[in-house]
Amino acid sequence: MNNYKLTIQYDGTNYAGWQIQANAQTVQSVITDAVDIIIKEKINFTGSGSTDTGVHALGQVANFRTEKEIDIFKFQHSLNSVLPDDISIVKTEKVDENFHARFDAVSRSYLYLVSKIKSPFYYKYSIQKKNLDLNKLNELCSELMGKKNFTSFCRKNSEVKNKICEVKSAGWRETKDMYLFFISADRFLHGMVRTIVGTLFKAADNKLSNDYIKEILERKDREAAGEAAPAKGLFLYKVTY
Numbered sequence: 001m002n003n004y005k006l007t008i009q010y011d012g013t014n015y016a017g018w019q020i021q022a023n024a025q026t027v028q029s030v031i032t033d034a035v036d037i038i039i040k041e042k043i044n045f046t047g048s049g050s051t052d053t054g055v056h057a058l059g060q061v062a063n064f065r066t067e068k069e070i071d072i073f074k075f076q077h078s079l080n081s082v083l084p085d086d087i088s089i090v091k092t093e094k095v096d097e098n099f100h101a102r103f104d105a106v107s108r109s110y111l112y113l114v115s116k117i118k119s120p121f122y123y124k125y126s127i128q129k130k131n132l133d134l135n136k137l138n139e140l141c142s143e144l145m146g147k148k149n150f151t152s153f154c155r156k157n158s159e160v161k162n163k164i165c166e167v168k169s170a171g172w173r174e175t176k177d178m179y180l181f182f183i184s185a186d187r188f189l190h191g192m193v194r195t196i197v198g199t200l201f202k203a204a205d206n207k208l209s210n211d212y213i214k215e216i217l218e219r220k221d222r223e224a225a226g227e228a229a230p231a232k233g234l235f236l237y238k239v240t241y
Helices: 027-039 072-082 134-144 192-205 210-219
Strands: 002-010 056-066 087-095 107-115 146-149 164-174 178-185 234-240
Touching (some): 002 027, 027 056, 027 087, 107 192, 134 164, 134 178, 134 192, 134 210, 192 210, 192 234
Parallel strands (some): 056 234
Antiparallel strands (some): 002 056, 002 087, 107 234, 146 164
16 A cells, blocks of 8 residues: 655635634645545545644644655646645655554644834734833743643633643744744644734733643633734644644
8 A cells, every 4th residue: 555645835814724624625625535536545644633613724734644656846846737826736755654644743843923114025924013111021931841731721611531632842032023932832722823923912811820731730720821823823833743
């Protein structure tokens, strides 16, 4: 059995997230249908994890298996010609038959963009905020590090029972026009990154202590955390294997 790994970029604006669901257009369903057309075979297309409605990706990873031997260069060109302009396959690789895009991932990294200026070019992919105190935000981020229960930062209706995630890095940096938030963990819960960003904003704006984040984690209650930041600023940045 041949196993192919795809690295994917997409603008999530017009999609109900990554994962296939009934009565909604998703990135996974669009790519699955396109692959079916190219190789003339129904495939099981597995992603590294889900992204929510409106969230983008710079480095989503997925794989599928087929008995057919594929010319990966011709396949990628054909697939991109079939896919809409807001989805792109940036890399295609033949990998070991046992490779699994989700279960073999060691970590996922997300990027959140905050624009300092009003720009028609940044509008779709960032929110606008000025004068962020990055020293304060990075202090608050220190409370997120390590293996902890992130129930307070997860959607209330999540069906996932295990809410333990290990955050390996989290921090803010600055460019001329942007504030950028990077976070990496072994796994993420539904809505987790957006809720973290929104809660950090609330804590920094109100000059709350680091204990505020610690208390939210300890309460294990979504009502304790702040409002989730808008989806349009969030990108699945990289998946590490």
